[in-house]
Amino acid sequence: MRTTKSIDELIREAQQTQELRRVLGPVNLVALGIGAIIGAGIFVLTGQAAAQYAGPAIALSFVISGIGCVFAALCYAEFASLIPIAGSAYTYAYATLGRFFAWVIGWDLLLEYLFGASTVAVGWSGYVSSWLADLGIRIPREWASAPFAYDPKTHQWLQTGAFFNVPAAFIIAVLTTLLVLGIRESATFNNLIVLVKVGVIVLFIVFGAAYVNVANWTPFIPDNTGQFGHYGWSGVLRGAGVIFFAYIGFDAVSTAAQEARNPQRDMPIGIIGSLGISTLLYILVALVMTGVVNYRELGVPDPMAVAVNAMQGASGEPLYWLRHAVKLGAIAGLSSVILVLLLGQPRILYTMAKDGLLPPFFAQVHERFRTPARATILTGTVAGLISGLFPIGILGELVSIGTLLAFTIVCIAVIVLRYTRPDLPRPFRVPLMPVIPILGALVSLIQMVSLPLDTWIRLLGWMAIGLLVYALYGQRHSRVRGQNWSG
Numbered sequence: 001m002r003t004t005k006s007i008d009e010l011i012r013e014a015q016q017t018q019e020l021r022r023v024l025g026p027v028n029l030v031a032l033g034i035g036a037i038i039g040a041g042i043f044v045l046t047g048q049a050a051a052q053y054a055g056p057a058i059a060l061s062f063v064i065s066g067i068g069c070v071f072a073a074l075c076y077a078e079f080a081s082l083i084p085i086a087g088s089a090y091t092y093a094y095a096t097l098g099r100f101f102a103w104v105i106g107w108d109l110l111l112e113y114l115f116g117a118s119t120v121a122v123g124w125s126g127y128v129s130s131w132l133a134d135l136g137i138r139i140p141r142e143w144a145s146a147p148f149a150y151d152p153k154t155h156q157w158l159q160t161g162a163f164f165n166v167p168a169a170f171i172i173a174v175l176t177t178l179l180v181l182g183i184r185e186s187a188t189f190n191n192l193i194v195l196v197k198v199g200v201i202v203l204f205i206v207f208g209a210a211y212v213n214v215a216n217w218t219p220f221i222p223d224n225t226g227q228f229g230h231y232g233w234s235g236v237l238r239g240a241g242v243i244f245f246a247y248i249g250f251d252a253v254s255t256a257a258q259e260a261r262n263p264q265r266d267m268p269i270g271i272i273g274s275l276g277i278s279t280l281l282y283i284l285v286a287l288v289m290t291g292v293v294n295y296r297e298l299g300v301p302d303p304m305a306v307a308v309n310a311m312q313g314a315s316g317e318p319l320y321w322l323r324h325a326v327k328l329g330a331i332a333g334l335s336s337v338i339l340v341l342l343l344g345q346p347r348i349l350y351t352m353a354k355d356g357l358l359p360p361f362f363a364q365v366h367e368r369f370r371t372p373a374r375a376t377i378l379t380g381t382v383a384g385l386i387s388g389l390f391p392i393g394i395l396g397e398l399v400s401i402g403t404l405l406a407f408t409i410v411c412i413a414v415i416v417l418r419y420t421r422p423d424l425p426r427p428f429r430v431p432l433m434p435v436i437p438i439l440g441a442l443v444s445l446i447q448m449v450s451l452p453l454d455t456w457i458r459l460l461g462w463m464a465i466g467l468l469v470y471a472l473y474g475q476r477h478s479r480v481r482g483q484n485w486s487g
Contacts, residue, residue, distance in 0.1 A: 033274020039337030044123035047303020054239030055222040056290040061239035066279040071440030072407040075414040080267035081427040096413040107466030111402040113345035121387035124334040125167035131327040168387035176380025193336040200329025212291030241447035264427040346375035357474035411440035
């Protein structure tokens with residue numbers, strides 16, 4: 001007996017379920033995507049990847065990642081319009097490749113969203129600490145950074161002397177509470193933040209362009225150090241793999257499909273629209289940032305703040321107004337990223353629990369707020385602990401490899417479904433089938449291969465834990481057992 005879920009059953013389920021409120025329109029969905037995409041990539045990881053891997057050519061890394069994302073986004077858009085269910089890539093895999101692959105991708109998405117929210121919270125903490133320091137308020141380093149650090153050169157964990165990253169855990173607690181209260185309230189909050197941070201980013205690009213020193217772009221692609229991934233073209237590829245984390249927002253849009261008013265029309269708009277706007281802004285910010293200061297100075301949690309601090313007016317005084325605007329915009333922007341990622345994971349847990357692969361606890365919806373409150377609270381608690389204990393570099397690379405794996409599976413799945421169910425009505429269709437899905441899978445796989453070996457080991461460790469949970473619980477309690485769901 002096959003263990004794929006029936007497409008027809010999924011479509012009926014999407015039409016009949018009333019547990020989650022359908023209140024999101026195309027503007028909300030584009031804003032959700034921008035809310036998740038524009039954040040850590042611009043405000044944090046751009047500088048980290050430039051300093052460690054690509055130099056000024058980090059702009060090319062964004063181009064490579066953006067191209068791969070366009071291919072994957074088109075595949076997501078077809079699935080999201082066809083199967084408007086909250087499970088995102090998990091549901092798509094279940095409908096095409098079967099229960100086992102669905103579990104793998106579902107467990108992978110937990111890695112993507114959980115560690116993604118934690119990563120961005122660490123960046124949020126860095127910008128908050130920097131901004132408060134400008135105001136004369138200093139948070140002790142022991143309570144604003146991770147107690148553990150990792151040296152990729154020696155492959156050793158180190159103690160930093162810090163105790164816990166309190167600001168990172170604090171913002172996760174606040175946004176978790178907001179998500180429990182309701183999707184409409186969360187979307188309104190996100191829309192306001194998106195307007196603020198996009199405005200601040202445009203300010204940075206416009207004013208920063210006047211302070212670009214072309215000498216900082218020379219050489220644009222620094223010479224390779226003799227080790228794969230450390231500058232040169234291999235560094236550009238590795239940089240693309242690392243900052244791929246910055247693009248996960250558009251697939252987070254698909255987790256809200258069950259709360260969209262007209263998902264068949266609006267999901268493709270939300271996914272592709274948010275990706276296009278964000279990619280353009282990423283490339284421009286990367287060029288300005290590496291033009292204002294030398295890329296070697298950007299390996300910090302708040303690289304955009306470093307660039308702004310280097311800008312000076314005609315009198316030689318720093319642009320204090322822009323410094324405050326950018327830091328506040330970064331704080332607001334990172335908040336919206338955390339919000340969308342914390343929104344995504346409970347909905348993956350909700351869908352997996354509805355299918356019996358996780359305990360019913362995760363499928364319980366709050367009677368008043370109509371949100372998966374228990375799953376949201378658990379997600380926020382674990383994310384808060386992770387963000388308080390671990391450094392941003394380790395978390396960011398884990399999220400990147402998890403995201404790339406999800407994109408690869410979705411690109412393959414859309415081809416499978418075209419050949420197994422060509423009769424299904426598809427409101428949005430991937431053009432140039434199967435060329436674009438194949439290219440999407442290949443670009444994602446190439447970027448996965450370019451990531452450090454340590455990151456692969458951690459991914460395999462996470463997957464080993466997931467397979468154990470699947471064997472002990474998911475396989476035995478799956479709703480598919482004993483039912484002919486194949487379609």
